[in-house]
Amino acid sequence: MTGELTAALVEMRRDEVLAAVAARIREGEDALGILDDCRQGMTTVGDRFQKGDYYLAELVLSAEIFKEALAILQPYLARSQPSEPLAKVVLATLKGDIHNLGKDIVAILLQAHGFEVHDLGVDVPPTQVLAKVKEIRPRFVGFSALITTAFASMKAAENMLQEAGLRNDIKLMIGGGVTTSLTRDYVGADFQTLDAMEGVKYCLSLTGGK
Numbered sequence: 001m002t003g004e005l006t007a008a009l010v011e012m013r014r015d016e017v018l019a020a021v022a023a024r025i026r027e028g029e030d031a032l033g034i035l036d037d038c039r040q041g042m043t044t045v046g047d048r049f050q051k052g053d054y055y056l057a058e059l060v061l062s063a064e065i066f067k068e069a070l071a072i073l074q075p076y077l078a079r080s081q082p083s084e085p086l087a088k089v090v091l092a093t094l095k096g097d098i099h100n101l102g103k104d105i106v107a108i109l110l111q112a113h114g115f116e117v118h119d120l121g122v123d124v125p126p127t128q129v130l131a132k133v134k135e136i137r138p139r140f141v142g143f144s145a146l147i148t149t150a151f152a153s154m155k156a157a158e159n160m161l162q163e164a165g166l167r168n169d170i171k172l173m174i175g176g177g178v179t180t181s182l183t184r185d186y187v188g189a190d191f192q193t194l195d196a197m198e199g200v201k202y203c204l205s206l207t208g209g210k
């Protein structure tokens, strides 16, 4: 049941979470829907942390359980790959931010839909993004942000791409729990979302993929 999985994650009942994910997969449920229930659990964990009801230990533990759930779901999120990638995508969580769960989901879903993903990891300096874009000339660059202090790094990366004359060659997407359309405008990005699949659809819409 939807609410039960979310509640089990919020209360860090690891075995129950993993059993529920596996059972729902066995019953033939769509992996994306199951993933979304897990994501909602993480949002509630964050709310409790903000209110002071949960501490860092609970954030860490719930994130570990989320990663295990994602590992079960990953093969069901993947689809058959076209022989030629639709386009190259550079992904990163920028300097000042170490959250990676959302970015990893975007990476998995983009790969599953035929994109060649270059994931630079977390706490990535803007200069590293610039170097990668120069090297591989991607069609898309995606930044994931879960902490507001990383907004300045995203803006710095966008400025560097502008100054290098590379900005018009790419579409810049941003996502992650703390981003809004105002963040998109501040950073100078082309697209913002709180939903990984929306990001995939954006890339598909510009590359003629399905």
Ligand code: B12
Residues within 6 Å of the ligand: 039, 042, 043, 044, 045, 046, 047, 049, 050, 056, 059, 060, 063, 096, 097, 098, 099, 100, 101, 102, 103, 105, 106, 141, 142, 143, 144, 145, 146, 147, 148, 149, 173, 174, 175, 176, 177, 178, 193, 194, 195, 196, 197, 198, 199, 200
């Ligand atoms: C798990 C977690 C952690 C874990 C991270 C584990 C990991 N490996 O990633 C740990 C414990 C390490 C952690 C640390 C900290 N955290 Co934290 N954390 C969270 C929490 C609870 C969940 C985040 C998450 O993973 N959600 C699940 C994922 C799947 O959702 P998502 O990232 O939004 O991604 C989805 C979409 O947004 C989208 N998406 C994401 N990225 C992208 C990119 C693109 C291109 C696209 C298209 C789409 C897309 O796709 C995903 C799926 O649909 C949030 C609470 C919240 N409400 O978000 C706080 C939260 C982000 N953390 C917070 C804080 C304050 C911290 C710490 C500073 C705590 C501390 N005192 O040390 C440190 C930060 C250290 C640092 N410098 O980064 C704050 C940030 C507040 C702010 N305004 O900036 C939050 C909001 C909690 C809160 N309410 O106070 N955290």
